[in-house]
Amino acid sequence: MEKDCMFCKIAHKIVPSSVVYEDDDVIAFLDISQTTKGHTLVISKEHYDNFLNTPQEVMHKVMDVAQRIGQAQMLMLGAKGVNILSNVNKEAGQSVYHFHVHVIPRYLASEGFEISMKENPDAKSLSLPALASTIKKGL
Ligand code: 5GP
Ligand code: ZN
Numbered sequence: 001m002e003k004d005c006m007f008c009k010i011a012h013k014i015v016p017s018s019v020v021y022e023d024d025d026v027i028a029f030l031d032i033s034q035t036t037k038g039h040t041l042v043i044s045k046e047h048y049d050n051f052l053n054t055p056q057e058v059m060h061k062v063m064d065v066a067q068r069i070g071q072a073q074m075l076m077l078g079a080k081g082v083n084i085l086s087n088v089n090k091e092a093g094q095s096v097y098h099f100h101v102h103v104i105p106r107y108l109a110s111e112g113f114e115i116s117m118k119e120n121p122d123a124k125s126l127s128l129p130a131l132a133s134t135i136k137k138g139l
Helices: 006-011 056-077 128-137
Strands: 019-022 026-030 040-044 081-085 100-106
Touching: 006 026, 006 040, 019 056, 026 056, 040 056, 056 081, 056 100
Parallel strands: none
Antiparallel strands: 019 026, 026 040, 040 100, 081 100
């Protein structure tokens, strides 16, 4: 446990939260911001900084729970869609450095949460085969 980590404190019940699901490795609780009604965070109880440096077995357990939470939001809250999101580092919007997955139920397209993927104006000058091969080398 990292003593200054808010999500470690939530995982260890030092700080209260509205828990939706819990087992030995994973806990899911309502995000304080409630970007949309039912917005839930799924975290590993063990501290890892982000999605990319979480051991695969733990990451799989968190993603399994995220899927189930999304299904429950559709079934029980009347959500029409769900966004599943994990921010890695501040450039991607991460503000709490303890691995977490947002499960954000969607009711309308125009709500407090929006992902906008604009076309890169430089897209035409990028070589997609070269880019693909560069990424492939890192696998
Ligand atoms: P990030 O920006 O790192 O992807 O997401 C962090 C999320 O944690 C934010 O959506 C924020 O509202 C939520 N959050 C931060 N502090 C607390 C807290 O003390 N309790 C709960 N339930 N959520 C928190
Ligand atoms: Zn932590």
